[in-house]
Amino acid sequence: MMDITDLTIKDASSLLTSKEVKAEELAKAFLERTISLNKKLNSFITVTEDEALEQARKVDELIADKQPLSPLAGIPIGLKDLFSTKGTKTTAASKVLENYIPPYDATVVTKLRDANAVFIGKTNLDAFAHGSSGENSDFGHTRNPYDLERVPGGSSSGSATSVAASQVLAATATDTGGSIRLPASFCNLVGIKPTYGRVSRYGIIAMASSLDAIGHLTKTVYDNALMLNVTAGKDEMDATTSPNKPDDYVSEIEKGVDGVKIGLPKEYFKDLKGDVKDLIMKAVKKLESLGAKVEEISLPNTEYGIATYYIIQPSEVSSNLARYDGIRFGNRRTSFGAEAKRRIMLGTFTLSSGYYDAYYLKAMKVRRLMREDFTKSFHEVDVIIAPTSPTPPFKIGEKMSDPLSMYLSDIFTPTINLAGVPSLNVPCGFLDGLPMGMQIIGPDFSEKLLYQVGHAYEQETKWYEKKPKID
Amino acid sequence: MIDDYEVIIGLEIHVELKTQSKMFCSCSAEYFGEKPNTHTCPVCLGLPGAMPVANLLAIQYSQMLGMAVNCDNPLNTKFDRKNYFYPDLPKGFQISQYDLPFSQNGFTNISIKSDKGIKSIKRIGITRAHLEEDTGKLTHATVDGKKVTLIDYNRSSVPLLEIVSEPDMRSAEEAKAYAQKIHQIVRYIGISDADMEEGSMRIEPNVSLCSRNNKNTTNNTNNKLPSYKVELKNINSFKFAEKAINFEIKRQAEILDRGETPIQETRGWNENKNETVSQRSKEEAHDYRYFPEPDIPPFVFAKKYIDGLKAKIPELPDAKLERFQKDYQLSEYDAEILTRDIEMADYFDEATKAGKEADLTPKQIANVIINKKPDIGKILPATLVKDIKASSQKATVNQNDLNKAVEEVISENKKAAEDYMSGKENILMFLVGQVMRKLEGKADANEVKEALIKELKK
Numbered sequence: 001m002m003d004i005t006d007l008t009i010k011d012a013s014s015l016l017t018s019k020e021v022k023a024e025e026l027a028k029a030f031l032e033r034t035i036s037l038n039k040k041l042n043s044f045i046t047v048t049e050d051e052a053l054e055q056a057r058k059v060d061e062l063i064a065d066k067q068p069l070s071p072l073a074g075i076p077i078g079l080k081d082l083f084s085t086k087g088t089k090t091t092a093a094s095k096v097l098e099n100y101i102p103p104y105d106a107t108v109v110t111k112l113r114d115a116n117a118v119f120i121g122k123t124n125l126d127a128f129a130h131g132s133s134g135e136n137s138d139f140g141h142t143r144n145p146y147d148l149e150r151v152p153g154g155s156s157s158g159s160a161t162s163v164a165a166s167q168v169l170a171a172t173a174t175d176t177g178g179s180i181r182l183p184a185s186f187c188n189l190v191g192i193k194p195t196y197g198r199v200s201r202y203g204i205i206a207m208a209s210s211l212d213a214i215g216h217l218t219k220t221v222y223d224n225a226l227m228l229n230v231t232a233g234k235d236e237m238d239a240t241t242s243p244n245k246p247d248d249y250v251s252e253i254e255k256g257v258d259g260v261k262i263g264l265p266k267e268y269f270k271d272l273k274g275d276v277k278d279l280i281m282k283a284v285k286k287l288e289s290l291g292a293k294v295e296e297i298s299l300p301n302t303e304y305g306i307a308t309y310y311i312i313q314p315s316e317v318s319s320n321l322a323r324y325d326g327i328r329f330g331n332r333r334t335s336f337g338a339e340a341k342r343r344i345m346l347g348t349f350t351l352s353s354g355y356y357d358a359y360y361l362k363a364m365k366v367r368r369l370m371r372e373d374f375t376k377s378f379h380e381v382d383v384i385i386a387p388t389s390p391t392p393p394f395k396i397g398e399k400m401s402d403p404l405s406m407y408l409s410d411i412f413t414p415t416i417n418l419a420g421v422p423s424l425n426v427p428c429g430f431l432d433g434l435p436m437g438m439q440i441i442g443p444d445f446s447e448k449l450l451y452q453v454g455h456a457y458e459q460e461t462k463w464y465e466k467k468p469k470i471d
Numbered sequence: 472m473i474d475d476y477e478v479i480i481g482l483e484i485h486v487e488l489k490t491q492s493k494m495f496c497s498c499s500a501e502y503f504g505e506k507p508n509t510h511t512c513p514v515c516l517g518l519p520g521a522m523p524v525a526n527l528l529a530i531q532y533s534q535m536l537g538m539a540v541n542c543d544n545p546l547n548t549k550f551d552r553k554n555y556f557y558p559d560l561p562k563g564f565q566i567s568q569y570d571l572p573f574s575q576n577g578f579t580n581i582s583i584k585s586d587k588g589i590k591s592i593k594r595i596g597i598t599r600a601h602l603e604e605d606t607g608k609l610t611h612a613t614v615d616g617k618k619v620t621l622i623d624y625n626r627s628s629v630p631l632l633e634i635v636s637e638p639d640m641r642s643a644e645e646a647k648a649y650a651q652k653i654h655q656i657v658r659y660i661g662i663s664d665a666d667m668e669e670g671s672m673r674i675e676p677n678v679s680l681c682s683r684n685n686k687n688t689t690n691n692t693n694n695k696l697p698s699y700k701v702e703l704k705n706i707n708s709f710k711f712a713e714k715a716i717n718f719e720i721k722r723q724a725e726i727l728d729r730g731e732t733p734i735q736e737t738r739g740w741n742e743n744k745n746e747t748v749s750q751r752s753k754e755e756a757h758d759y760r761y762f763p764e765p766d767i768p769p770f771v772f773a774k775k776y777i778d779g780l781k782a783k784i785p786e787l788p789d790a791k792l793e794r795f796q797k798d799y800q801l802s803e804y805d806a807e808i809l810t811r812d813i814e815m816a817d818y819f820d821e822a823t824k825a826g827k828e829a830d831l832t833p834k835q836i837a838n839v840i841i842n843k844k845p846d847i848g849k850i851l852p853a854t855l856v857k858d859i860k861a862s863s864q865k866a867t868v869n870q871n872d873l874n875k876a877v878e879e880v881i882s883e884n885k886k887a888a889e890d891y892m893s894g895k896e897n898i899l900m901f902l903v904g905q906v907m908r909k910l911e912g913k914a915d916a917n918e919v920k921e922a923l924i925k926e927l928k929k
Contacts, residue, residue: 084520104513203520210765239524322563323517351760
């Protein structure tokens, strides 16, 4: 059998349809790797072996029956443990939901099931998605496959690690302020934060409802587009999903960047460390050499991003976590971790009468201005390129005692959630052997363009071929 | 002394809307008498990840109520989250409306009688009518010897319309008249059964008293509301509302007489003891931490849509009352009875159409409907008219025969006649019966009655 660490979704899918490999064999190989590496990486909270094998056998039957198949059929994937799965524990990595088994599937889970993807298990995260490193999980932190002493980034820590370590070929994730893009950057992965409302949130445990975007992590841009083709679209169960018909994200992915106008927002580069800046500028030069045009732009309200985000997000968190009141779901409120408690207190304060106008209402006004910054810029340029993280992955424990420095790991990402526009992290190289990524940001519903730009760059650099050494 | 105070009453009325499905999910909104927790889903159970989708019919209903009580219907509105903990509230917040309700700034008129029996019209301001979701229902029980609280989520997320009045009522009678008016309108436009006993309509009066001396100095109580108010709950009939308010007025007057101020609190009506009982002190106001519901995008309604809804509002009680008096030449008394509920009013309208062809006046039909109370659910209006026509032909007796029979019966039943004259009015029906027997049932009972009274009072 092949080396599964070399596989992409695209490769695996063609092996399955050409009958070179059986879905059951593939599932077994990935399950085996998942289980054997999990002690070291702690990327999974629950492994659903029986279900995975059953799903895989079904795919083999469909293939034998010459049924038409989705490109995701038989593909082993991980589900962030915020995605409700009928009959399978969904913990949000919090003790509060330690034993909670949902009676229903999230819409995205249903779509993936219908595409006959194979669910390897539920991946670890910062509890309730509160964090940038994965260290806030109540079930232990996840390690970065590229350096086991370092964090994989959060909150989608287990999803990132599981894909980077080839325990799965893709994993679902959520991004409220950077929770897909930061771990993608830290783990040499492609991660999409789609436009707000592009992918249904129904059934996915909410963090901050007006900011939560549902995406996924893959090794390649092409794989990422394949996944979005399945997950995107209007959902009658989520009133905030867009009625706009999704594009086919794969069909013209090789279009190239000839004539594409790229904006570099000066506010994102001004305090950037030299080596990080050099890496991103090198990537921009590469795109320029492929025909893109580059210009400097300004997003003047960027400096208020973190402050605005840390008012709106905890306000919504404090309300969304109110249902875990100890009456249902088994565990009491005392089971909340420190970070959840911190956000409940912050949010309760900023929504209190007498403070609402000064905090929440003011933040919502600034949020509108930030969105306007982006809308204006997209009259001048097609996409914006910005750093995803100010640094490569940091050491486990390095920022745990200082919540503010942890919050600042996300300095370049939450503004995009506040604006609601899509952003794609693509790997752009390594610093001292540690992965770094950059964001390609576009106007609402421009995911197709983001994939074209990302793919053009990726084909020239193929950073995904640099695998972690964990075996 | 009660007379030293002016009574200030405002009403919050909750009405459960008669939609098939719940406010934010597709579960059946039927809960009364259903097996507990059978009409539930992830949304109304508040399970992690579940999201609300607004019921558009419930929104239409709430806008229609606003239109029927002369409210403005803003084109831009939204839902908000009202955050508070209670075991019957599965999400830890209620989806409600804070600053942009579907209807606001309206009024309705009530008809009130003064002590001297003079009728007048009073306008009661309606601050707002907003849409929200109902909570689950708690039952305290003993199971296997253990005291437990059971939660039934069938009622969770049933659409609930809250209609908030201005503090414009000055007596329990006015409050009752206002509540009955809202009840009548709600049933006219068909948005709720508004059944007080089943809880699909709930009245919560806010009662406080204001010294009349203050009034004399400011000359306007509206500008000088008392510093406290008492909210009354657990009221499941109009009669109890009236009783509870009157009890409360007396209770508060006694406190004020002592020079004290009643506590701001919520009190429940205890129908066994006939008194209000303290439930919850409201000295520290709840901070509900309202903010816009992020899971439901704000609404932008087209003016055309609002106008279209307005066209759906049927003729309302006041207009119908006026029309019945004018077009049908009915007394206010008769017209009021016939317009009390819309089924009766529609029935009467239909019957008059049939009556026209049968040469019956609306008054003749009204008399039969009011006095004989035919089952309008079973007898078609045209059938009723036919019956009236038939019996009126059969019942023609000559005026002389009638007078003769009346005179005979009075002289044969002197004791009864005397009793009637001394105030025992019930005996009249006995005399009517005697006359009818003499005439072999051929007379109209009303005519007999009138003839008897006329003869007796000679």
